[in-house]
Amino acid sequence: MTPSFRAALATSLLALAACRDPAHAAREFDGTTAFGYLERQLSFGFRVPGTPAHEAMAAWLDSMARARADSVVVQSWSHTTARGKLLQLHNVLARFNPSAAERVLFLAHWDTRPVSSNPSYKGDRSQPVPGANDGASGVAVLLGMADALQRSLPGAGVDLLFVDGEDYGDFDSEPNDVLIGSRYYAANQPSGPRPLYAVLFDMVGDRDLKLLPEGQSLLGAPEVVDLVWTLAREIGHGDVFIDAPGRGPTLTDDQVELQKVGIRAIDVVDFAYPTAPSNLYWHTPDDTIDKVTAHSLQVVGDVGMALVRKR
Ligand SMILES: [Zn+2]
Incomplete structure (x- = not known):
């Protein structure tokens, strides 16, 4: 047996073994590719509204959506913050089977936080958050789902919504400067059938992912x-x-704004990053790529696609 033949045989045996695993046989979401989308987002820098990196990321998201979805709706608007700053914000909605009456909605926020506001963070709080987990992970899962949906269109309609301005202001003292994109979407939904339910993916890349x-x-x-x-x-x-149930966190996140307009929305989120209650990396400069893994994206993407195919 030549080394190359041996390698080929080993590869095919591995593939055979993988196919016997039902979870793998059904696997159409590619966590490695999704991780590449996460890296790409970080390459733009901090995706903070009002910055060139934010605009560059918006243009990239738009192009990614247009290359994959049946139709794309971009919502762009101006938002004046409590401190009087004018922000240009953009939601991107990638639609598959846009005319299907039975629809499901998946969403994630694509902006990142301008300040390191974790109460336990002792460093310079004016530092922005890289958002490898808080921002990029959910977007990476949605883009990986877009790949799978493009390869094989679902029977039902699927909407992938990338919301802006989730993480800009202070959640307690500036409630209008957070969840901005989901609130805008809730008030400006596309015409036609509404989703049966909505699933938000937020902070789903943690290498020790535990979703309660x-x-x-x-x-x-x-x-x-x-x-x-x-x-x-x-x-x-x-x-x-x-x-x-009962052991997970209770969070003010984008799911709340959708629930307010009658959408059955839930938040899939691991708020223990890396462990509760310290959450050492959350809303700090340490929310970096070494804290997240392709495997975690794979697990969440598998579940997302299983939901789509179940309909
Ligand atoms: Zn956040």
Whole structure:
């Protein structure tokens, strides 16, 4: 046996073994490619509204969506902050099967935080957050899903929504300067059928990913939480999607703005980054690429695609 033949045989045996694993056989989401999309986002720099990096990222998202989706809606508007700053913001909506009556919506925020406001952070708080996890991870999953949807169109309609301005202001003292994009979308939804439910992916790249049902999601759309966590268990990801209601965080995030207009929205989020309650990396300059993995994106992307194919 020549070395190259041996290598080829080993590869095909590996492929055979992989195909016997039902989760892998069904796998159409590519976590490695998704991780590349995460790296690409970080290459723009800090995606803070009002900066050139933010505009460059918006243009890239727009091009990525147009290259994959059946139709793309870009919502651009001006937002004046509590401190009087004028921001240009952009939501990007990538639509698959735009005329389908039965639809599901997935969303993630693509902006990153301008300041390191983690209360336990002792460094320079004026530093922006790189957002490898808080921002880039959810977007990477949605873009990986867009690849899979382009390869094989679902029977149902799927909308992938990239929202801007989630993480700009202070969540307590400047409520109008956070969740800006999801609030704008909620007030300016495209005409036609509304989604059956919506799933937000936020902070889903943590190398020690543990996803516990989030409190506002359990209150506002418990049946969607049940659907997602049950399906995750069925495809072999019950070790990450841990079905322990009451043990997860309760967060003010984009799911709340969609719930306010009657969308059954939930937040899939790992707020222990790396461990609760310290969350050493969250909203600090340490939210960097070494803290996130392709495997975590793979798990979340698998569940996203399983939801799409279930319809
Ligand atoms: Zn954040």
